[in-house]
Amino acid sequence: MRDGIFQVQHLSLAYPARRGHPAATILDDVSVDVERGSALTLVGPSGSGKSSLLRCLNRLEEPTAGVVRFGGRPIVELDPRELRRRAALVQQTVVLFEGTVRDNLMVHAPDTTLDVSEGRLREALTEVGLDAALLGRDAATLSGGERQRVTIARALLRDPQALLLDEPTSALDPPNAMLVVETICRLRDARGLTIVAVTHTPELVRRLGGTLLYLVKGRVQAYGPVHDGGIVDERLQAFLSGTHP
């Protein structure tokens, strides 16, 4: 029997019309399964609803219809704070708080406990390919690639079962992007982490393997395994070969 970690069934998301904004359909009847320890990449043109789908998985966004299950239970039955520790999101915009790298790694909700022993912090940095000596550095002085990896380390300290990544390489130059791609692949292998990633980087799609969901205007255009040649869509093939605009 398959061990599903996320099950998304007939998910739709729409925003009502408001002053100055027309009503908008963001996601339209999206269904997808993610197995534990596997990878799912979400690709598609900008505005296709990829990030919104990712945000529905940890309930930062509330769908208008459909169900998201995590570990077999509808996420509306779970405490959202607990869900978000189990399914850790790394946002597209890197957010580091004022203070050192150590301060950033130690950030946690007031009523929760987090193992932030020195050894654990060093281990988290090493795991994302950063030098443990960075712990005392002012977070504001880090490079783009370092910042991105610190946010991944911060998410890992919560011992998540799944890592949700929103365009983790979009703001990075190619060498730094490759470092982050390698970090993500290593984490999946070493920790058995489930990875769900929104990406425009064909390299990340290829290296992660697993399943791919191609969204266009909120609808599923193609859905299937990355490496079996199961997905036949010209635009998608163009994207995977790196020739997509």
Added chain:
Amino acid sequence: MTSVVFGVIELSWWQLALALLLVLVVAAISLRERLGLERDLVIGAVRAIVQLYLVGLILATVFSAARWYWVLLILVVMAAIATHAAVSRLGKPLPGVYWIAATALTLSTAATLTYVIGVVIEPRPWWEPQYLVPIAGMILGNSMTSAALAGDRLQSDLFARRDEVEARLALGFSGPEAVQPLVRAALRAAMIPTVNGMMTVGVVQLPGMMTGQILAGASPLTAIRYQMVVVFMMAVATALGSLVFVRLAVGRYLTRAHQLRRYLL
């Protein structure tokens, strides 16, 4: 010839007309410097005359009627106008903001007024309009300004720092925990002008109420005592008004599932 009543020089219409000449000086400056303010200036001057005259008539009527319900009605009308003014100063619309502002202004004013009138000044009867109306007006004015300042700061921060708020939510913070730094920034923004004002009160310029009392013949030593009460009550009105407003407003931006309502930003 000027007439003197209870130590105050009564101003005649003729004297008011002389004061109005000062506005002509402003108009001349505006014309000469091409500021384009003449029209607004005329409207402003006319409104000032009409509004103040009406307020004078209403207050004179209420003062002479000497009924608690008339005083209360005046306070309700003042609170409604202050609510509208506070809301109109916000940068962006927010559902239910009228109730939020009305609750914030009513609670902060009622609490401050009860203490100042009931415990500190103790006029007899308690609703004596000579005390209640101007003091309530000052409290409302401060609550209104502070609620609007705090609300405006909260709105702009929620927009500018939305990723930061969601980063905390994604790390397992509750909604109120995730916005706490923004709430603090909004409250500080609202309270700093009042706290700074306490530092310079009486040094840079004499406060309006103190000036009024001195003009009305009160001893400066009496006037400063009242002014001290006013300064302290304005501080608490500012704190309470902005606190209640921000606490209620921030709730509109968060859901029970600890989500940020991005579409409201």
